[in-house]
Amino acid sequence: MNRDNASDLIAFLAVARERSFTRAAAKLGMTQSALSQIVRNLEERLGVRLLNRTTRSVTPTQAGERLFLSVGPKFAEMDADLAALSELREKPAGTVRLTATEFAAAEILLPALGKILPKYPDIHVEVIIDYGLTNIVAQQVDAGIRPGELVAKDMIAVRISPDLRMAVVGSPSYFADRKRPKTPQDLTQHNCLNLRLPTHGGRLYAWEFEKSARELNVRVEGQLVFNSAGLLLDGALKGLGLAYLTEGHVRPYVSDGRLIRVLADWCPPFSGYHLYYPSRRQASPAFTLLVEALRYRGK
Template sequence: MRDDYSGLTALAAVADKRSFTAAATMLRVTPSALSQSIRALEERVGVRLLQRTTRSVGLTEAGARFLAQLRPAMASIHAAFESLDAVRGRPSGTLRINVPRLAITPVLEPLLAAFLATYPELRLDIVVDDGLTNIVEQDFDAGIRLGETLDKDVVALRLTSDLRMAVVGAPAYLSERGRPKHPRDLHAHDCINFRYLRSGAVYRWEFTDKGREFTVAVEGRLVTNDNALQVRAALDGVGLANVMEHTVAKELTDGRLIRVLSRFCAPFPGLFLYYPSRTQLPPKLRALVDFLRARPPEAMAP
């Protein structure tokens, strides 16, 4: 039974990571040991569960059905082991969190050292991911997201104040091209577009006018999936950028960037820690929730 469970854990890890090497790193075993566990499981059940090629690995149809039926039971077993931490009176183990890049500086950096010092037997595994990852399917304990992207069936804890977007440009660019008075004027400007890495879609700039929300598909000669590069390009006069207000606070203060269309950029819910609704939180997740609740939400306005 123990060998079977080891094989199931290995199978789930490879299915999630789509890589023997990445799965082995997560489980802290060698790739050869991981492969041996899965091979033993396949021999035990008499069905091939993984489809391997020289470039990729994935579940077979039978493997996908098998793992889908097993995941709820595996989650229960995992939770049962973690519940023993409460008996020991101290949180321990690995806490896996999925976060977007925009949460790193304002939320994570100020608390990491203090949190790890408070709970020396806890390990943090933080995956930076700007996609809308399903944290349950990918075996995360919790995630951080903008409030407007949260599902209704999760528990959410506010981490920051409301946020705003800011359309900004360099003084030299605006002097040459003029300042847009309305979002429809953006069609006459070079705009620095943002592309979502996972979906490949280009972000449509969002605005509000007299309570009416609308989007504008802007054009420009630069598209990127990196916010810092957007700001750098705006500073260099490449065009207008639409970025989080707090990320350009210093540049706005010292005049290297100028904000336009401010009245069309309404506040929206900030960042939240979220996790699946559970009757009893694992001690390691409870430790993080209590730690964050003791801290006031970060103010993100410039």
């Protein structure tokens, strides 16, 4: 592969990954017009359109998606190989890219980073907030953080938290003129804050309950739908409805009385957060340090 083809492919991969010429140009340190011309030249050379462009979005064509999925992982492997050369340095260095949910990033990832980053100024970490099951190979992300039950079997998974529990919560003002639900079926009488996640094909997330080996998935209804757990929490605190969130997310608000927890006996523990990454990934010293800082060792 000649140098021009390599640089043009890197430009295309950046646009396909970001779904935006503006964001891709900023990451590559070039102007949007220059980046657009590079991709256009690549399309002309290949004789096929790679990107669909509108005033609002940029998406890969069928040919572009095929190129992205086949070439992207190869460049990611080359980046990993180059990063591995940092083993020859006296101190670990390089950039680690991670995807995580908002809560996991704030409560688990940031405390770990606070312990290692001050000691290793040459390590840089990029955190991408995402509620979907990111294809970390295709997206050139080093690792993801998700509950263990969502991690694919072909990934290496490292536990980084204790077991989790969900919690149904509402504010005192919400319950002022409403009865508290005693069973999941009672939720049909309540205004519930819904969550729409890409991990569920864009469908609304069904609230999951279990008691005495009896499992229930309840599709709740309400006036508001969000795609962010942070907004679910804000909505519950403002009395706009009931929210279904991780226990750790709501614990301080339940403790100080700003939220009331219900149906606790229907919310058993489930697998905690895990850091996951491909088994063939060659770990750099920086990545290895991060894994060890995150690894859950129990109490």
